[in-house]
Amino acid sequence: MTMRGPRWILVSAGMTAVMTLAACGGSSGAAAPASSGTSPGSTANTIVIKSFMFHPASLTVSPGATVMVHNEDSVTHTLSDKADPKLFSTGDVSPNQTKTIKAPSKAGSYPFICQIHQYMAGTLVVR
Ligand SMILES: [Cu+2]
Incomplete structure (x- = not known):
């Protein structure tokens, strides 16, 4: 009975950390498709x-x-x-x-x- 309170606090703290990481990964991942759009070998010939x-x-x-x-x-x-x-x-x-x-x-x-x-x-x- 007395453990319920502290467990909820831990879960919500963990979710905040995951959401922060997802936001960081999303912004850096958005630039990747643009740079890989041009094929590197196309201008060599x-x-x-x-x-x-x-x-x-x-x-x-x-x-x-x-x-x-x-x-x-x-x-x-x-x-x-x-x-x-x-x-x-x-x-x-x-x-x-x-x-x-x-x-x-x-x-x-x-x-x-x-x-x-x-x-x-x-x-x-x-x-
Ligand atoms: Cu000629």
Whole structure:
């Protein structure tokens, strides 16, 4: 009979502590979804065209990956599969323009060229 009073006090004190912890966890957890919304690998697949060359000349990507092609020259270039431009091609990339291609879904080594300056060459490796 005499223990009832003190037990209620302990329970209510414990609930206050839990609610305080939940409030703290909620505020720090709210920021997490925003920062994980951008996938870290999405910006890594970039080929820059500069001085009539592809940089890097060889790029390894996952099947179906998106590759950004940025032209830093003052003339128009393309990045197109050498054997079959229908497989992937940026089409004309104007100076300072960025276009994207989708890597083939089949693993392999795909030599590419600039269709305007066909001595410009590189390789897209899919694996
Ligand atoms: Cu070119």
